Each structure stands twice: as structure tokens, then as C-alpha cells.
Amino acid sequence: MKRCLYGLLACLPLLCSAQLSINVTDAGGQPVADAVIYADALSGKPPKGKLNATIDQIDKEFVPLVTVVQTGTAIRFPNKDNIRHNIYSFSPAKVFDLKLYSGTPAAPIVFDKAGQVVLGCNIHDWMVAYLLVVDTPWFDKSDAKGMASLVGLPAGDYLLRVWHPYQSTEAPAQKIKVGSGAESRFVFRLKLAPPSTGTHAK
Amino acid sequence: MRNEFWQRSRQSLTLRIVVFFTALLALVLSAAFALVSAANLRISRDTVAHELDTGEKVFRRLLEQNASKLTQGAGVLASDFGLREAIGTGDTATLLSALRNHGNRIGAQIAMVSGLDNRLLADTLHPDRSGQAYPFAPLLAEAGQRGSASGIEVIDGRLYQILVVPVRAPITLAWITMGFEVDDPTAADLQALAGLQVSFLVQQRPGWQIYASTLGPAQRAALQTQLSALRAAGQLTLAQEVYATRRIQLGHSVKGPVYALLARSLDEAMAPFYALQGTLIILAGFALLVCLLVGIRLARRITGPLRALALVAQRIRAGDYRQDIAIHDGSEIGQLAGSLAHMQQAIAEREAEISKLAFQDSLTGLPNRLRFNQRLDEAILRAEQAQGQLSVLLIDLDRFQQINDTLGHPYGDRVLAEVGRRLAACARAEDTVARLSGDEFALLLPGMSTSAVLQNIGRIKRVFDQRFDLDGRPLDVRASIGVVGYPEHGDNAIELMRCADMAMYRAKRSGSGHALYDTGMRTFREEHLSLLGDLQQAVDNNELILYYQPKVAINGAGGDEAEALVRWIHPRKGFIPPGEFIPFAEQTGYIKELTRWVLARAIKQAGQWLREGRPVKVSVNLSTRDLLDPGLPATVASLIDLANLPPDYLCLEITESGFMDEPAKALDVLHKLRTLGLSLAIDDYGTGYSSLAYIRRLPITELKIDRAFVLELAHSQGDAQIVRSTIELGHRLGLKVVAEGVEDQPVVAVLAEMGCDRIQGYVFGKPMPAEAFDQWRNARLQLQ
Ligand SMILES: [Cu+2]
Numbered sequence: 001m002k003r004c005l006y007g008l009l010a011c012l013p014l015l016c017s018a019q020l021s022i023n024v025t026d027a028g029g030q031p032v033a034d035a036v037i038y039a040d041a042l043s044g045k046p047p048k049g050k051l052n053a054t055i056d057q058i059d060k061e062f063v064p065l066v067t068v069v070q071t072g073t074a075i076r077f078p079n080k081d082n083i084r085h086n087i088y089s090f091s092p093a094k095v096f097d098l099k100l101y102s103g104t105p106a107a108p109i110v111f112d113k114a115g116q117v118v119l120g121c122n123i124h125d126w127m128v129a130y131l132l133v134v135d136t137p138w139f140d141k142s143d144a145k146g147m148a149s150l151v152g153l154p155a156g157d158y159l160l161r162v163w164h165p166y167q168s169t170e171a172p173a174q175k176i177k178v179g180s181g182a183e184s185r186f187v188f189r190l191k192l193a194p195p196s197t198g199t200h201a202k
Numbered sequence: 203m204r205n206e207f208w209q210r211s212r213q214s215l216t217l218r219i220v221v222f223f224t225a226l227l228a229l230v231l232s233a234a235f236a237l238v239s240a241a242n243l244r245i246s247r248d249t250v251a252h253e254l255d256t257g258e259k260v261f262r263r264l265l266e267q268n269a270s271k272l273t274q275g276a277g278v279l280a281s282d283f284g285l286r287e288a289i290g291t292g293d294t295a296t297l298l299s300a301l302r303n304h305g306n307r308i309g310a311q312i313a314m315v316s317g318l319d320n321r322l323l324a325d326t327l328h329p330d331r332s333g334q335a336y337p338f339a340p341l342l343a344e345a346g347q348r349g350s351a352s353g354i355e356v357i358d359g360r361l362y363q364i365l366v367v368p369v370r371a372p373i374t375l376a377w378i379t380m381g382f383e384v385d386d387p388t389a390a391d392l393q394a395l396a397g398l399q400v401s402f403l404v405q406q407r408p409g410w411q412i413y414a415s416t417l418g419p420a421q422r423a424a425l426q427t428q429l430s431a432l433r434a435a436g437q438l439t440l441a442q443e444v445y446a447t448r449r450i451q452l453g454h455s456v457k458g459p460v461y462a463l464l465a466r467s468l469d470e471a472m473a474p475f476y477a478l479q480g481t482l483i484i485l486a487g488f489a490l491l492v493c494l495l496v497g498i499r500l501a502r503r504i505t506g507p508l509r510a511l512a513l514v515a516q517r518i519r520a521g522d523y524r525q526d527i528a529i530h531d532g533s534e535i536g537q538l539a540g541s542l543a544h545m546q547q548a549i550a551e552r553e554a555e556i557s558k559l560a561f562q563d564s565l566t567g568l569p570n571r572l573r574f575n576q577r578l579d580e581a582i583l584r585a586e587q588a589q590g591q592l593s594v595l596l597i598d599l600d601r602f603q604q605i606n607d608t609l610g611h612p613y614g615d616r617v618l619a620e621v622g623r624r625l626a627a628c629a630r631a632e633d634t635v636a637r638l639s640g641d642e643f644a645l646l647l648p649g650m651s652t653s654a655v656l657q658n659i660g661r662i663k664r665v666f667d668q669r670f671d672l673d674g675r676p677l678d679v680r681a682s683i684g685v686v687g688y689p690e691h692g693d694n695a696i697e698l699m700r701c702a703d704m705a706m707y708r709a710k711r712s713g714s715g716h717a718l719y720d721t722g723m724r725t726f727r728e729e730h731l732s733l734l735g736d737l738q739q740a741v742d743n744n745e746l747i748l749y750y751q752p753k754v755a756i757n758g759a760g761g762d763e764a765e766a767l768v769r770w771i772h773p774r775k776g777f778i779p780p781g782e783f784i785p786f787a788e789q790t791g792y793i794k795e796l797t798r799w800v801l802a803r804a805i806k807q808a809g810q811w812l813r814e815g816r817p818v819k820v821s822v823n824l825s826t827r828d829l830l831d832p833g834l835p836a837t838v839a840s841l842i843d844l845a846n847l848p849p850d851y852l853c854l855e856i857t858e859s860g861f862m863d864e865p866a867k868a869l870d871v872l873h874k875l876r877t878l879g880l881s882l883a884i885d886d887y888g889t890g891y892s893s894l895a896y897i898r899r900l901p902i903t904e905l906k907i908d909r910a911f912v913l914e915l916a917h918s919q920g921d922a923q924i925v926r927s928t929i930e931l932g933h934r935l936g937l938k939v940v941a942e943g944v945e946d947q948p949v950v951a952v953l954a955e956m957g958c959d960r961i962q963g964y965v966f967g968k969p970m971p972a973e974a975f976d977q978w979r980n981a982r983l984q985l986q
Contacts, residue, residue, distance in 0.1 A: 088283075090290025090371045120372030122283050128372040195373060 018178045020150040024142040024162060024188045031146025032164060032190055034066040036132050038139035039150055039158040039176070049137025052108065054078060055119070055129055057085050057100065062119060062129030066165060068139045069131065074108035086122035093117045093133055116163070130165035155179035160186055168193035215508065219501040220494060227493045231486040238482060242475045250446045250471045254435075257398035257464050258448050264395055265452065265462075269352040269365065275308035276367040276380045277350070285378075286371045289315060289323065294332055297324045305380060312362060312381030315369070316342065323376060327357065337456065341366045342377055354453040354460045357381060361402055361413035361460070389414045399445065399465035403429060406457040417465070425463075432463070444468040507535045514542055523550035563637040565615055566622030574636035574644055578695040581634075581648045585688055593655045595645040595662065596684040596702035597625070598710065602641035603864040605677070616672050617679060624665040644702070652687035652718055659683070659716050682710035686719045736772065737783055737792060741799050746770055748803045749969035752978065753821065753940055753962045756954045760966055761979030765821040765855070766804040767969045768796065784825070793825045802841055805852060807972055809845030816979070821853040821883060829856060830867050835874035842878075849879030855906065857885045869900065876901035883940070888924065898935055905932040909943020912963070916948045926956045933957065 024035040040046075051073045056063045058080045069075060079085055079100040087098040093115030100106055111117065111133045121127035138158075140148040160174040168191045176186065279285065282304060288297040297315060301324055305313035315323040316336040325331045336342055337357075344351035345366040353364045362381035368374040382388075389400040393416040401415035401422075410429035415422050421440035428438055438445045445465040452460045514525050527543040561573035569577065578594065585592050599621065606614040618641065625643055626635045634646040645662070647655060662683060670677040684706025692698040701719040709717035740746050749767045754760035770778040787793040801822055808820040828834055842849060854875060856868075876882055883904035884897060888911050897905075907928055911921045925941070932939040941953050944963030953961055967978050 088371075090286065090375065095291070118371065118373050120370075125281055125370065125372060 018153045018155065018184065020153065020184050020186065022148045022186045022188060024146045024148065024190060026190055026192050032192065033142055033144045033146065035142040035148065035162055035164040035190060036066065036068045036139060037142065037148040037150065037162055038068065038134045038136050039153060039160050040136050042157040042159060046136045056080050060124050060127060062127055065129060066141060067129065067131045068141060069111060069133055070137050071114050071133055071135050072110060072112050074110045076108040077106060079103065084123060087119055088122055089117050089119050091115065091117040132163055153178045162188040162190065164190055164192060166192045166194050215505045216498065216501040220497040223497045224490060224494050228490060231489060235482055235486060239479060242478060246472050246475045250466050250468060253397065253466050254446055254448050254464060257396045257466065258450060260396045261392060261462065261464060264392055269363065272363065272365050272380065272382055273350050273352060273367060276365050276378060279304045279308060280367045280369045280378045286369055286375065289369055289376045290371050294324055298326060298329055301326050309382065310380040311383045312357065314379040316377045316379065318374065318376065338364060345377060354384065355455045356404055356457040361404065385414050389416045401425065401463040403461045403463055404455060404457055405459045405461065438465065511539060511542055518546050518549060566619050566637045568622050568626065569634060569636040571636065571638040574634060574638060574646065575695050577634045578646055578698065581646060582688055582695060585648065590649055591651050591688055593647045593650045593652050593685060593687045594698055594702050595655065596706040597643040597645065597681050598706050599641035600680040600682055600710065603866060607866040613672065617670060617677065620670055620672065621679065628661055628665060652685055655685055656718060663715060682706050683716035684709055684719065685716060691719050737787060740770055741795065745772060746799065747971060748800065748807065749971060750975040751962055751969040752967045753960045754966045755960050756958060760982050761818065763819040763960065764975060765962060766800060768800050788825050788827060791827060793827050794831060797824060797828045798837060801838060805841045805845045805847055808851045809847040812847060812851060817851060819851045819853060821855050823855045823885065829871050830864055832871060834871055835878060838875060839878050853881035853883055853904065855883040855885040858887065873901050887928065902937065904938040904940060906940045906942055912941045912943045912949060915952055922952065929956050929958055
């Protein structure tokens with residue numbers, strides 16, 4: 001995925017007029033990984049981005065833990081383990097129950113409603129994956145250094161938002177202007193509350 | 203009776219020993235019992251405390267395990283897909299039914315689901331409460347922090363253990379609350395495991411409330427009243443049963459703090475201890491009993507021989523010296539028994555010695571008076587039984603005093619020994635010869651009548667016929683013998699001996715050598731015996747009066763001399779002649795007092811006459827016994843001194859017989875009286891055997907010729923001859939001669955012619971009281 005993004009960034013330097021660099025830290029200033037950064041255009045209908053994604057089940061864990069997709073994205077859930085998984089979601093954005101067998105590719109599920117979806121496995125209680133469905137193609141996930149970047153945003157006004165599955169409160173969105181000479185570096189500071197009971201043993 | 207027994211028992215050695223040892227053992231046992239009891243009590247209390255500690259730990263652990271188990275159960279339930287789906291999809295109806303179903307599965311009475319917003323999604327107890335606030339918010343907060351929570355709550359008047367677990371899908375979606383009622387069966391389960399009575403209490407308004415308990419209804423009711431005073435640890439008395447208790451706070455419900463009360467019945471805990479105590483008491487009682495029995499046995503082994511010895515000693519005291527003292531052991535008691543045996547023997551020997559001394563006359567070797575009286579008693583008894591008879595001879599040596607005085611006591615003793623020997627020699631084997639006293643011997647002749655004795659009296663008399671030839675000094679010894687016989691003279695020893703005495707006395711007086719007692723002696727005697735008391739009274743009551751009979755001088759006016767004669771005017775019997783009571787007084791010894799009284803009176807009267815200027819020389823009669831009284835001269839001296847009477851005015855008259863028994867003694871008294879300057883007269887001269895030659899040796903001044911010679915003087919030539927020669931001889935010896943019993947003038951004339959100095963008799967005057975004597979004298983004086 002990253003490689004893919006890098007590729008995109010490499011081949012569209014002229015098309016993309018702006019690149020935003022975002023740093024996400026916690027309340028203590030430590031870099032926060034897996035924070036989703038996305039920008040909602042305040043005007044105009046956002047273009048459709050890449051509308052497919054994959055969330056693997058490897059060694060009885062969802063990979064990756066956090067996924068962000070644009071509305072209407074079809075996500076495949078390939079089972080890489082040689083055991084059964086039963087993926088479900090009771091999240092209002094998408095309720096489903098998918099029985100998966102090893103090596104059996106199932107039909108991808110289309111997430112056509114914005115919102116957060118928590119994925120679980122009915123067989124392995126500790127398996128959890130967080131999915132954020134957003135209405136914009138401009139999004140990224142912070143890396144281990146807490147760095148994320150948005151590219152290809154046309155000049156204009158945006159609401160820059162951050163989301164993290166462990167956030168205890170929603171960090172306020174930042175209204176930004178994209179254009180030449182405009183600020184391109186942003187910092188989000190998150191209040192996190194890692195789930196105390198969410199530490200599932202394998 | 204009981205008291206006495208108890209008093210005797212209390213002093214008994216057995217009892218003392220037994221009581222001492224039993225008391226000692228009882229003391230030791232009591233001390234041991236007290237120690238063991240105290241230790242047991244402490245141990246029991248410690249045990250109970252320990253049990254409570256352990257019980258509390260177990261109880262807490264049980265609660266934790268229970269909560270943990272229930273939490274796990276609830277957790278499993280919470281992860282049920284259907285339930286999660288129902289929650290996730292907000293299907294309340296399905297949710298409720300799923301909750302009920304799953305709740306039942308793990309036995310929860312209550313199941314609730316609440317959202318992350320603390321609002322109820324479903325409540326099986328109150329289905330209508332969906333959307334309302336969750337009632338136990340603090341638990342949710344705790345569960346939010348720790349992943350799950352447990353607590354204890356009061357819901358609708360019941361106590362529940364509440365568990366809160368999250369519902370994850372897979373992140374926490376909602377909370378499930380499960381409630382398990384804490385009721386009596388729950389408490390019973392806990393009791394079974396913790397071994398304690400368990401009660402669940404809530405300190406709520408308005409008061410404490412018991413929600414569950416293993417206690418019975420009565421104890422529960424009792425507990426309800428004492429809840430407010432409950433402490434963390436303490437004791438409770440519930441329906442007569444005592445419990446040690448612990449109070450543990452379990453949590454804080456919305457109603458108030460929730461406690462568990464753990465109780466251990468002390469009575470139950472102490473039961474083994476009480477059983478032990480009971481055993482101890484039984485053991486102690488048994489030990490005491492054994493001690494008592496052994497003690498009694500042991501004590502008897504000691505006191506038994508002692509008692510036997512005490513009995514032996516008692517018998518020795520009673521005079522039994524032939525006991526076999528058969529305790530032959532080496533102990534002190536055996537030694538004591540040996541000593542007692544020796545003592546018994548020694549006492550027996552000494553008593554034999556003493557009785558020999560007591561019953562034997564040491565001089566003659568004959569039985570003494572004591573032994574004789576015993577023999578006499580025995581003989582009387584035998585005679586009485588055999589309808590037989592016996593005789594007693596009382597033998598008194600004549601004038602033995604003379605022998606003693608002239609030849610000395612050692613010689614006299616030899617005479618007595620010889621008499622004894624001779625008497626014993628002529629006695630039969632069955633007879634008893636005894637020396638009663640001094641010169642008095644007695645012969646007891648069993649089976650012999652007095653007539654037989656009298657026929658054979660010569661044999662006894664011959665004992666004395668034979669001359670006593672001691673140390674070449676020949677001596678004639680004579681004896682007077684009184685003879686009495688049983689049963690004719692008396693039926694007892696005392697009576698017989700008295701009669702024998704009288705008979706002997708009669709024999710001595712008559713000079714016949716022997717006399718048989720006759721009952722006349724007795725009546726005479728008895729009559730006078732009754733007078734003894736009267737006579738004593740007479741002296742005290744002044745019933746005695748002195749009469750005075752003039753002793754008129756030939757050719758004299760008279761009234762210058764008189765004989766004082768005692769007269770007794772008895773208040774009942776009237777006048778008692780002196781012949782009736784004087785001899786009697788002589789026999790009883792009362793004559794001494796009588797003489798003294800007469801002397802005192804007569805001397806006083808003489809003194810009075812002297813002071814009045816008409817002096818009268820008064821004569822007073824002395825008896826034989828008076829003459830033997832060595833104190834008489836001093837008495838007379840003091841009396842005349844007291845009356846201030848010159849001795850010339852007192853004359854003492856004695857009888858011839860007065861000298862017969864102990865002439866030496868009598869002579870001594872006479873000399874002393876004469877030395878005082880008194881006149882001494884021989885009364886009744888001529889009746890006795892005394893010759894004038896003998897009279898010569900006496901310190902007398904006067905002879906009184908007995909009335910027997912005087913009465914017939916005028917008619918009897920013989921008597922006249924005797925009187926004449928007596929007067930002549932008397933004058934020749936320098937004695938005054940007085941004739942008594944002169945009744946008529948011719949005799950007076952004869953006597954005057956014979957040269958008699960004074961005349962006493964009716965011819966001049968009868969004995970008369972002092973006043974009458976005064977009148978008589980006055981009359982005589984006027985006549986001249
Ligand atoms: Cu799985």
C-alpha cells in the first residue's frame with residue numbers, strides 16, 4: 001500500500017499541485033502510529049480514488065490493524081491461515097458476518113457508508129481490525145514516526161481531520177487552505193486511551 | 203446419740219488419717235482440675251478464635267472464587283454471538299429473551315445490559331426500565347477500569363452478588379450485569395465450606411437487616427435485636443447459645459454497607475472440653491473414692507491394734523491381768539503391746555503384794571480385820587444358801603495395856619503373836635483366826651452353832667490357861683470372849699460384829715471370861731441409839747440441866763458442897779433418867795462432849811456461887827473415857843481459869859471401873875488433874891475389885907461409899923462392918939469419906955458414929971436445880 005502510494009507520488013508530481021505533511025503525537029508528544037489523516041474538501045465533490053482494499057488474516061490477526069478506505073471501496077478478506085475465521089461487524093456503518101475458510105477467496109464486501117467499522121472474528125475473540133470509511137480520496141495513515149502525508153489535493157479549502165481507534169476524544173478538525181505558499185505542515189495531538197481490556201491473547 | 207457418735211468419731215484416729223489424706227488428694231485434684239480447666243478453656247477459646255480466623259479467610263476466598271467463577275460464566279455468556287448480535291443490532295426483545303436464557307444457564311436471577319452511555323438496554327427484572335439510568339454506576343466505572351467488577355447490592359428487598367462484565371464485538375460494546383441472589387441456601391453452602399454460621403447483613407435505613415443466614419429462626423430473631431451493638435469481633439448470645447463472631451464488610455450497596463457475620467458456637471466448640479471436664483471429674487471422684495477406701499483400710503491397720511491395746515488397757519484397769527496381748531510385730535505398736543504385757547504382769551505381781559499387805563496382819567501373819575470381814579461375808583452368804591449357821595468369837599485380851607506399859611511394846615507384840623499362834627493352832631482348817639486390832643482377835647467358825655461353841659468354849663479358854671513364858675518371864679494373859687451366832691444374832695457381818703462386841707464387853711465387865719450375846723443387849727442398845735441424835739440436840743438446845751445434890755458434912759449446916767448431876771428434860775419424852783443415857787453416851791463416845799458440857803456448867807455455877815459469897819464445892823462425875831482423854835486436864839484448867847474458880851471448889855468423881863482398861867493412861871490424867879489442885883473422889887467404892895491397897899496408889903482425896911452398902915447399913919451387920927472398916931482405912935489413907943444413898947436419919951446416926959465425913963442422900967436433899975439448891979441452903983441455914 002505504502003509502496004503504491006510512493007509510486008503514486010512519484011509518477012504524479014506535476015498533476016498534484018500540493019503535498020501536506022502531518023505529524024501526529026499523543027498528549028505526551030510521542031509519535032502516534034496508525035492514526036488516520038484525511039481531508040474533506042469544503043467545496044466540490046471529491047473524485048473517486050482507488051476503490052479496492054485488502055485486509056488479511058495472518059496468524060490469527062487482522063493485517064493491518066487500521067485501514068482507511070473511500071466510500072464504495074470493496075474490501076477483500078483473504079484468509080492466510082490454515083484455520084477457519086468468521087469475520088463479523090456489528091458496526092452501524094456496516095454489519096456483516098463472513099465465514100472464511102483457509103485459502104477460500106470470498107467475495108469482497110463493499111463499504112458504501114462512511115463511518116467506523118470494527119471487525120472481529122467470532123472464533124478468535126482477540127482478533128480486531130479497525131476500518132474507517134471516509135468520503136474523500138485524500139487520506140493517509142501515520143507511520144511509526146507519526147508522520148503522514150496527503151498528496152494531490154487541488155488548491156482549495158479543506159477540513160483536515162484525524163482519527164485513531166484508541167482516541168478517547170475526537171481531535172478537532174483543522175480548516176486548511178491548500179495552494180501555493182500555503183502552510184503544508186500540520187500537527188495533530190491526540191488523547192489516546194488504549195483499550196484496557198482489548199489486549200487479547202492469541 | 204448421733205452427736206456423741208460424731209464427737210467420738212471426730213476424735214478417732216482412723217477418721218483423722220482418712221480425712222487428712224482424702225482432703226490432701228482432693229486439694230491436689232482440685233488444683234490439677236483448675237489448671238487443666240483453665241488451660242483447656244484458654245485452648246478452646248484460642249481454638250475458636252483460630253477457627254474464626256481460618257473461617258474468615260476461607261469465607262473471603264470462597265466469595266472471591268465465587269465471584270471469579272461467576273465472572274467467568276458471565277464472561278462466556280457475554281461473548282455469545284447471538285447476544286452480541288442482539289446488542290449490536292439493538293434488538294431489545296431478542297436481547298431480553300437471550301438475557302433470560304443465558305442468565306438461567308448460569309443461575310443468575312438478574313441480568314441487565316447497559317450501554318457505554320450507562321443507560322439500561324435491557325433488564326430481566328424490570329423489562330420496562332430500558333433507557334433508564336443504570337442503577338449501579340460505581341460498578342460500571344470499576345468494570346470500565348478493570349475489565350469487570352463485582353459487588354453486592356440490595357435489589358427489591360433481596361441481596362444479590364452483582365457482576366459486571368463487558369460485551370465485546372470485539373471492542374466493548376455494552377456491559378452485562380448479572381445478579382446472583384445471596385439467600386439462605388447460599389449461606390448454607392458457605393457454612394458447609396467455612397464451617398461457620400454465616401449471616402448477611404446490611405446496615406440500612408431505618409435499621410439493620412438480615413438478608414440471609416444459616417441461623418435458626420429463634421437465633422435469627424435474637425440476632426436482629428443485637429445487630430446495632432455488633433462489633434468487628436466479639437461474642438453474642440443467641441437463644442441461650444453463645445457465639446464468637448466476626449463481622450466482615452463485603453461491600454457498599456446503594457442501601458448501605460453490606461456485612462457478613464461469621465459465628466462459631468462456643469457451646470459447640472467447648473463441647474469436647476466439657477466432655478473432658480466431665481471425664482476428669484469422674485476420674486477425680488474415682489481417685490477420691492479409692493483414696494478413701496485405701497485410707498480407711500490403712501488407718502484401720504494402724505488403729506485396729508491400737509484399739510485392741512486400748513481394750514487390753516481397759517481390762518487391766520478393771521482388774522483382768524491374765525490377758526494374752528497377741529500383737530507380735532516389730533513396729534512401735536508391737537513394742538507398745540510388749541510394754542503393756544510387761545506392765546500387766548508387773549501390776550498383777552504388785553497387786554498380789556498389796557492385797558497380801560492389805561489383808562494380812564504383819565505382826566501375827568493372821569488375816570486382818572478387812573480379810574476377816576470378807577471371810578465373814580462369804581461365810582454368811584454360804585450359810586444363807588445352805589440354810590446353815592456359823593459362830594463368831596470376839597476375843598479381847600484383858601489389861602493388855604498394862605502389859606505394854608510395864609513390859610514394853612516389843613514384849614506386848616510377842617504376846618500378841620503368841621496368842622495368834624495358839625488361837626490358830628486350836629482352830630479347824632475351815633475356821634478363820636484374825637487379829638482385828640490391838641489386842642482384839644476374832645474366830646470365825648463356819649457351820650458351828652453358838653451352843654456348840656459354848657460347849658467347847660473351854661478349848662479356847664485353855665489357850666490362855668497355859669502360861670506365857672517369854673524370855674523366862676512368866677506371864678498370865680486372860681481374855682474376854684464375846685460369842686455371837688448367825689442367823690440368830692444378825693444376818694450381816696456388821697450386825698454380828700457389833701453384837702460380838704457387846705457380848706465381849708459384857709464378858710469383860712462381868713469377868714466371866716465369855717458371854718453369849720442376847721437380844722436384850724440389842725433392844726437396850728437400839729433404844730439408846732435413837733437417843734444419840736436427841737442427845738446431841740439436847741446439848742445444843744439446852745435441854746440438859748444440872749441438878750445439885752448436897753453433900754452434907756456431919757455436924758455441918760450443909761450447902762457448902764454438892765454433886766452436880768445431869769438431867770435431861772426431853773421435849774417429847776419428858777424426864778430421861780441419867781441411867782438411860784449416860785451409859786449410852788459412854789458407849790458411843792459422846793460422853794466426852796457431855797462431860798465437857800457438865801464441867802463447863804458446873805464450874806460456871808460454882809464460880810457464880812463463889813462470887814455471890816456462898817461458895818459451894820461442886821463435884822462432877824467423869825467417865826472411863828474421860829479418864830483416857832489426855833486433853834482433859836488442860837480443858838478443866840482453862841474452864842476454872844475462865845470461871846475464876848479456885849481449884850478447891852471443884853471435885854471430880856471417878857468410878858473404880860474407870861481404871862480397869864488402861865490404868866496407866868487414866869492414872870496419868872488423874873495425876874495431872876490432881877496437880878491442878880482439884881479434889882478427886884472414887885465413886886461407888888466397894889462395887890469393883892479394887893483393893894484399898896490399889897486405891898492408895900491413886901492421887902485421890904475422897905472415897906464415896908456405894909449406896910449398896912449404905913442402904914442396909916442400919917440392919918446389916920456385914921455391910922456395917924465393911925463401911926466401918928472402909929471409913930477407917932480411908933481416914934488412915936488421909937482420904938475424906940462420903941456415904942451416898944443415905945435415906946434416913948438412923949443411917950445418918952450410924953455413919954456419924956462411924957466417923958463418915960459427909961453424907962449425901964434424900965435424907966438431906968434430892969438433886970435439885972441451882973435455884974432450888976439455893977433455897978434449900980437458905981432453909982437449912984435458917985434452921986440452925
Ligand atoms: Cu478468526
